[in-house]
Amino acid sequence: MICMEVAGMKKALFKIIIPLCVLVLWMITCYPVCNKADGFDYFLYWILVGCPYGIRKMCLFLVPKNFGIAGSMGILALNCIVGGLIGGIIVVVVRIIVIFTEIIKVIAGHNVQRCKRKKGNKKGIVNQS
Numbered sequence: 001m002i003c004m005e006v007a008g009m010k011k012a013l014f015k016i017i018i019p020l021c022v023l024v025l026w027m028i029t030c031y032p033v034c035n036k037a038d039g040f041d042y043f044l045y046w047i048l049v050g051c052p053y054g055i056r057k058m059c060l061f062l063v064p065k066n067f068g069i070a071g072s073m074g075i076l077a078l079n080c081i082v083g084g085l086i087g088g089i090i091v092v093v094v095r096i097i098v099i100f101t102e103i104i105k106v107i108a109g110h111n112v113q114r115c116k117r118k119k120g121n122k123k124g125i126v127n128q129s
Contacts, residue, residue, distance in 0.1 A: 015102045023095060026052065047084030053095070054087025055079060 030048040034041045058079045064072040 012102075012106055016099055016106070019095065020099050023091065046088040047081060049084075050087025050089070050091055051080055051084040052087065053090045054085065055083035057086050057090075058083035 027049055030045060033048060034045040062075050062079055062082075064075040067075065
């Protein structure tokens with residue numbers, strides 16, 4: 001018997017629900033910025049949604065050092081644009097696939113904590129008699 005009590009719910013909360021809620025909230029926040037009178041700007045939406053996920057990767061490559069104010073701002077803008085593009089790929093490939101994988105694991109019963117063993121019960125299976 002598989003127990004989905006405290007540990008299983010905690011895992012589901014921190015691996016599925018919170019990352020998905022943060023991603024959806026950020027996507028909803030970016031939507032009005034990209035919705036213009038001419039139409040929806042998908043490229044800007046890709047950059048804005050991916051920026052928080054890719055800026056960490058991009059700031060490792062281009063660090064503004066020994067520049068003036070203009071050079072530092074230019075490097076920061078380049079970091080945001082390229083980080084947004086990288087982050088868009090991370091959101092699509094990594095985040096969404098990881099969330100769906102965790103959902104499938106919970107539905108299938110993989111990696112869910114088993115019930116505690118009772119004395120004389122070698123496999124941790126609870127007798128339902």
